[in-house]
Amino acid sequence: MLPPNKAGRAKIIIAKYKYKKERFFLSKEILMSITILGIESSCDDTSASVITDGVIRSNLIANQLVHQQFGGVVPELASRAHQQNIVPVVDAAIKQAGISPSDISAVAFTRGPGLLGSLLVGTSFAKGFALAQNIPLIEVNHLQGHVLAHFIKEDVNDTNQPNFPFLCLLVSGGNSQLVLVKDHLHMEVIGSTIDDAAGEAFDKCAKVMQLPYPGGPMVDKLAKEGNPTKIKFAKPRIEGYNYSFSGLKTSFLYHLRDELKTNPNYIEENKNDLCASLQHTIIEILMDKLHQAAKNLGIKEITVAGGVSANSGLREALVQYGKKHHANIYIPKFAYTTDNAAMIAITGYYKFLKGEFAQHDITPMARLGL
Ligand code: KG4
Numbered sequence: 001m002l003p004p005n006k007a008g009r010a011k012i013i014i015a016k017y018k019y020k021k022e023r024f025f026l027s028k029e030i031l032m033s034i035t036i037l038g039i040e041s042s043c044d045d046t047s048a049s050v051i052t053d054g055v056i057r058s059n060l061i062a063n064q065l066v067h068q069q070f071g072g073v074v075p076e077l078a079s080r081a082h083q084q085n086i087v088p089v090v091d092a093a094i095k096q097a098g099i100s101p102s103d104i105s106a107v108a109f110t111r112g113p114g115l116l117g118s119l120l121v122g123t124s125f126a127k128g129f130a131l132a133q134n135i136p137l138i139e140v141n142h143l144q145g146h147v148l149a150h151f152i153k154e155d156v157n158d159t160n161q162p163n164f165p166f167l168c169l170l171v172s173g174g175n176s177q178l179v180l181v182k183d184h185l186h187m188e189v190i191g192s193t194i195d196d197a198a199g200e201a202f203d204k205c206a207k208v209m210q211l212p213y214p215g216g217p218m219v220d221k222l223a224k225e226g227n228p229t230k231i232k233f234a235k236p237r238i239e240g241y242n243y244s245f246s247g248l249k250t251s252f253l254y255h256l257r258d259e260l261k262t263n264p265n266y267i268e269e270n271k272n273d274l275c276a277s278l279q280h281t282i283i284e285i286l287m288d289k290l291h292q293a294a295k296n297l298g299i300k301e302i303t304v305a306g307g308v309s310a311n312s313g314l315r316e317a318l319v320q321y322g323k324k325h326h327a328n329i330y331i332p333k334f335a336y337t338t339d340n341a342a343m344i345a346i347t348g349y350y351k352f353l354k355g356e357f358a359q360h361d362i363t364p365m366a367r368l369g370l
Contacts (some may be wrong), residue, residue, distance in 0.1 A: 015213040038345025041122030042114025046085035049341035050097035057097035079117030106347020108138040112365035119364035145343035146305040172306030173199035193243025201245040226276030259294040
């Protein structure tokens with residue numbers, strides 16, 4: 001066979017070069033504009049969010065008020081409400097973002113942990129949406145979402161993000177954990193509650209004072225008018241960086257039982273002090289272990305995440321800690337503390353960058369660790 005003449009070779013090389021350049025251009029174009037639709041339905045909030053290149057475009061949450069009358073989430077009712085809410089919430093999130101479904105690069109959904117019936121609604125919707133749009137599906141661990149909420153940008157110039165490695169105090173209704181975050185997708189749980197979560201302690205103690213569910217926000221509000229050191233409650237002595245809140249709950253209950261014997265109006269007359277002292281004890285327990293871990297690991301970047309991070313006392317304690325120990329403290333916006341789809345979308349964004357996609361036979365997991 002004759003060797004190709006020089007002109008022929010040159011043509012081929014130019015064609016290859018053009019082809020490569022075009023591919024590069026295309027992939028660059030994709031990298032520059034990744035739009036993720038996030039879906040969150042792990043408990044009693046139906047949420048949808050759109051994030052483009054890490055910048056928030058919409059984050060809508062439909063709360064389910066139906067549970068209030070029962071003093072806690074009723075799983076069966078939660079699944080039904082998700083079924084009713086999911087289509088209008090996603091539709092509104094896409095409209096508010098000012099995009100059309102065809103602009104979405106991938107759909108990220110909460111796989112777990114959470115209530116199975118609730119998770120099934122979000123998972124099934126996400127699969128259907130991904131199939132209809134012919135886009136990738138991304139599974140997200142709800143807890144990872146809480147940790148990564150700090151990376152949601154308000155605009156392209158938003159650079160207020162923690163540096164790796166950082167410590168995250170993850171405190172919600174179902175979790176109290178200390179997480180060492182090495183990278184967006186690499187996290188190590190270094191401490192966990194051995195019984196109840198901090199949010200549970202807030203909620204259950206609030207319940208015995210007959211405060212509405214969820215009790216955390218109401219305890220926070222009443223605590224502002226009370227004396228945080230008036231009543232002493234039990235604090236745990238647990239090894240390592242682990243937490244425990246069941247002893248505090250029992251101590252709170254016994255205190256009320258004893259006081260109510262002599263004064264049936266004790267709760268009503270001391271509600272503010274009870275809330276302030278309870279909140280103070282929970283914060284001390286949380287901050288003690290956080291301090292130990294930060295000191296031992298030599299970490300000065302500290303974040304807080306999860307529903308309990310909305311607590312004003314905890315936020316203030318963290319700010320004071322930062323000042324005292326010259327640490328950088330990152331506190332999420334209120335909108336990203338409780339369950340929301342923006343944190344699912346941002347996690348989806350980082351998984352998209354790594355090409356971590358899910359198959360369509362994926363199923364939700366009620367129990368899922370970090
Ligand atoms: O993260 P989250 O919305 O749901 C999960 O558990 O996944 O957290 C809910 C928890 C509830 O226990 C609620 O009482 C608590 O967060 N919470 C608060 C405050 N706002 C919400 N706890 C204390 N103070 C608050 N301001």
